[in-house]
Amino acid sequence: MAAKKLSGTKVARAMRKEMAAEVERLKADHGVVPGLAVVLVGDNPASVSYVSGKRKACEEVAINSLEHKRDADFTEEALLELIAELNADPAVNGILVQLPLPDHIDEHHVLDAIDPSKDVDGFHPINLGRMLVGEECLLPCTPHGVQQLLLRGGVDIEGKHVVMVGRSNIVGKPLANILLQRKEGSNATVTVCHTRTPDMAVHTRQADILIVAAGRPNTITADMVADGAVVVDVGVNRIEDASRERGFRLVGDVDYAGVREKASLITPVPGGVGPMTITMLLHNTIAAAKTAHGVE
Ligand code: GUN
DSSP: OOOEEEHHHHHHHHHHHHHOOOOOHHHHHOOOEEEEEEESSOOHHHHHHHHHHHHHHHHHHTTTEEEEETTTTOHHHHHHHHHHHHHHTTTOOOOEEEOOTTSSSHHHHHHHOOOOGGGGOOHHHHHHHHHHHHHSOOOOOHHHHHHHHHTTTTTTOTOOOOEOOOOOOOTOOOOOOOHHHSSSTTTEEEEEOTTTOOHHHHTTOOSSSEHHHHHTSSSGGGGOTTTTTTEEOOOOOOEOOOTTTTTTTEEEEOOOHHHTTTSSOOOSSSSSSSHHHHHHHHHHHHHHHHHHHHOO
């Protein structure tokens, strides 16, 4: 029997409704309007599209969104100056620097310069360290979004074998750590596979929950999945498609058509993890604004 679809669009819609009410309450009771600064250097088409998605999401819940777009030759020094200004600006509760940055800019220098209390991406080493030891912190959006999508989709993570394919700093490493936490909604047994794992299928076939963030279409085919597994596809790949008006279509890292015949539950691309990532960014911006203003 074909898998049920786990729709991030639906879960994200429900969460954003709750958040819009929360933002309204913050404004009415405390005069606080959360502010998110988004910094985009250059004109990478995927990045431009993500940034516009973030702007629309902020509008949806009435968060103030402030965009700072700079040319691709913007220097690292100038970017660090801009971040220092945003760190000092009380109207800015969250700072997001869209990745990837141009090659002449060191990503670590930039991410380390963001005030950890405004690090709504959860990429600062202070927040990643707090996450690792289980302290309260701003969690990275895609990993946190995947966990929320599973939990709100009725998937019990506790004690399950999660196989994570991919070890990026943005998804694989933090997500493996979040699901490993000794906390309700986590407590999984986690295996992490990557490009140097020989015979990955040996591991992926053992998964109760298979999460794929490899950045390559068809990384996971039906023969690599156990009957009844839950499959989460974090991949977003642009495939040239002349039949589409914009010239491409989006596919994940999982062969959806094949794998949905084996899995019990599967996230689509688009409409799976993507909407959850932006939703958790809104969540972090609201949380950062509350902390900045001492609101419960
Ligand atoms: N580029 C791809 N994903 C992300 C993300 O979650 N945050 C930022 N800042 N850049 C990205």
